[in-house]
Amino acid sequence: MKLIISSTSPYSRKCRVxxxxxxLGDAIEEVEAHPFDDDPDLLSANPLGRVPCLLMDDGQALTESAIIADYIAERAGEPWPRDWTDRRLEALGSGLLDLTVMRRVEMVRDEGIRSDFWIGRRERGIQRALDELEAGMGEADNPHAQGPLTMAVALGYLDFRYPECDWRSGRPRLVALHDTWASRPSFRSTQPPADG
Ligand SMILES: N[C@@H](CCC(=O)N[C@@H](CS)C(=O)NCC(=O)O)C(=O)O
Known part of the structure; x- marks a missing residue:
């Protein structure tokens, strides 16, 4: 199987972790494709032109990081908790990722078409999501479930693309969660490139 990824993409990182x-590194080969280059292999696997995309051995492709993550867990045959608390945290973590990516897209627009309205709206959403995740963290007692993993990836992405957000301030549970993941080889080896 081929996992088409970009090394700066947080959604890809979740699947790579x-x-x-x-x-499963022997069964799933990672292939890098920058989505904005319109790589023909990516477009033929995923008409949406987005990463990650998992090209399976039967020729079908899976899109959406959450679906790919479920597939990887099932394929591994490992118990990977999917209770509603975990799924709720995963959805909030994914939403935090979406807001941070959307903010980034707005930030790199040329002056004149960059919108303070949208940047402010994304930033307020990011702060609210962080507060909710900090409060909800008490329910996440398995640090390796997909909810906490998605949250840790989102926090790492904030450090990468929005470091001035200062998400650590007043959020000790999120700091502890992030630091637990940051010490794991799976997380360290999927760090986005500093110049990315
Ligand atoms: N909801 C999707 C989001 C994937 C996504 O937006 N990936 C970005 C990279 S971080 C991308 O490929 N963007 C290219 C584009 O939107 O054209 C998922 O969870 O997989």
Whole structure:
């Protein structure tokens, strides 16, 4: 199988961490494709032109990081908790990622077409999501479930693309969660490139 990824994409990172956690590197080969280059292999696998995309051995492709993550867990045959608390945290973590990516897209627009309205709206959403995740963290007692993983990836992405957001301030549970993941080889080896 081929996992088409970009090394700066947080959605890709989530799937790449899972491949490593489940030691599926021999079965799932990572292929880098920058989505904005319109790589023909990516477009033929995923008409949406987005990463990650998992090209399976039967020729079908899976899109959406959450679906790919479920597939990887099932393929590994490992118990990977999917209770509603975990799924709720995963959805909030994914939403935090979406807001941070959308803010980034707005920030790199040329002056004149960049919108303070949209940047402010994304930033307020990011702060609210962080507060909700900090409050909800008490429910996440398995640090390796997909909810906490998605949250850790989102926090790492904030450090990468929005470091001035200062998400650590007053959020000790999120700091502890992030630091737990940051010490794992799966997380360290999927760090986005500093110049990315
Ligand atoms: N909801 C999707 C989001 C994937 C996504 O937006 N990936 C970005 C890279 S971080 C992308 O490929 N963007 C290219 C584009 O939107 O044209 C998922 O969870 O996989």
């Amino acid at each position: 899972m491949v490593r956690e489940f030691a």
